[in-house]
Amino acid sequence: MLHGDSISDDGVMAEGDTVFATAVRLHEALAGRILTRTDFRVPRFATADLSGQVVREVVPRGKHILVRTDGEVSVHSHLGMDGAWGLYEPGDRWRGRSLEVRGVLETERRIAVGHRLRRLDVLRTSAEPAVLGHLGPDVLGPDWDAAEVTRRLIASSGREVGDALIDQSVMAGPGNVYRSEVCFLAGIDPRLVVTDLADPRGLVDLMKSLMERNRGGGRRVTTDDPRRGYELWVYGRRGRPCRRCGSPIRSFMQGDGAGRVAYVCPRCQPAVGAALRAGG
Numbered sequence: 001m002l003h004g005d006s007i008s009d010d011g012v013m014a015e016g017d018t019v020f021a022t023a024v025r026l027h028e029a030l031a032g033r034i035l036t037r038t039d040f041r042v043p044r045f046a047t048a049d050l051s052g053q054v055v056r057e058v059v060p061r062g063k064h065i066l067v068r069t070d071g072e073v074s075v076h077s078h079l080g081m082d083g084a085w086g087l088y089e090p091g092d093r094w095r096g097r098s099l100e101v102r103g104v105l106e107t108e109r110r111i112a113v114g115h116r117l118r119r120l121d122v123l124r125t126s127a128e129p130a131v132l133g134h135l136g137p138d139v140l141g142p143d144w145d146a147a148e149v150t151r152r153l154i155a156s157s158g159r160e161v162g163d164a165l166i167d168q169s170v171m172a173g174p175g176n177v178y179r180s181e182v183c184f185l186a187g188i189d190p191r192l193v194v195t196d197l198a199d200p201r202g203l204v205d206l207m208k209s210l211m212e213r214n215r216g217g218g219r220r221v222t223t224d225d226p227r228r229g230y231e232l233w234v235y236g237r238r239g240r241p242c243r244r245c246g247s248p249i250r251s252f253m254q255g256d257g258a259g260r261v262a263y264v265c266p267r268c269q270p271a272v273g274a275a276l277r278a279g280g
């Protein structure tokens with residue numbers, strides 16, 4: 001069954017690169033500053049108040065963001081499909097609907113506002129592993145370990161490659177856009193099972209290099225052509241001609257949940273089996 005492109009084709013879905021760039025911006029705005037007001041619009045943390053604490057640092061972890069304070073408290077957030085942290089100055093009008101605001105971290109000069117966050121927690125910094133311990137090495141983090149990620153990928157042997165690539169316990173960061181683009185560049189159909197991969201390490205290295213190129217944020221580019229409409233090989237391009245061979249790009253659902261659309265060029269990414277023969 002083919003699904004409409006509208007499910008996830010906004011191109012701004014938060015993946016590890018977006019999260020990384022967001023954390024850098026938040027760190028620049030908040031680190032070393034005293035929180036003058038906090039507001040957590042999540043029932044469980046509605047009474048939490050971090051005012052008076054100093055923001056120590058803001059760090060990305062896969063698709064998660066941690067704002068750590070000198071009071072050994074961490075504000076953990078996950079952007080989900082379309083969440084975002086906006087930065088404002090006092091008196092600015094905030095973007096979006098006020099109902100969608102989940103968290104506010106205010107300092108004298110800058111105000112960070114979390115809109116549409118999928119998740120927001122306030123916890124002891126020492127408790128972070130309980131929330132994030134399941135994550136594999138972070139593609140853009142200091143803990144990156146290509147050999148370990150390859151081991152985890154191979155261990156998910158019976159699964160389809162497209163599923164395994166966005167499993168955050170294999171590696172933290174990649175989402176829908178990257179799995180389609182990486183599979184295209186590797187010339188494999190994402191429905192191939194991991195066991196049949198000729199070069200799992202090559203796929204892991206490809207993911208790393210593509211995400212590194214985009215860690216600065218902004219529009220995601222995998223093609224070397226940053227012009228609008230030319231940035232991606234297959235993602236979001238159903239029915240349009242492949243940039244290499246001209247065949248119409250196809251899409252299908254892969255994995256659970258909304259927005260799990262995958263894209264392939266049927267010619268450049270031979271169906272299961274053919275890739276192996278072609279690759280020897």
Ligand SMILES: [Zn+2]
Pocket residue numbers: 242243244245246247265266267268269
């Ligand atoms: Zn093609």
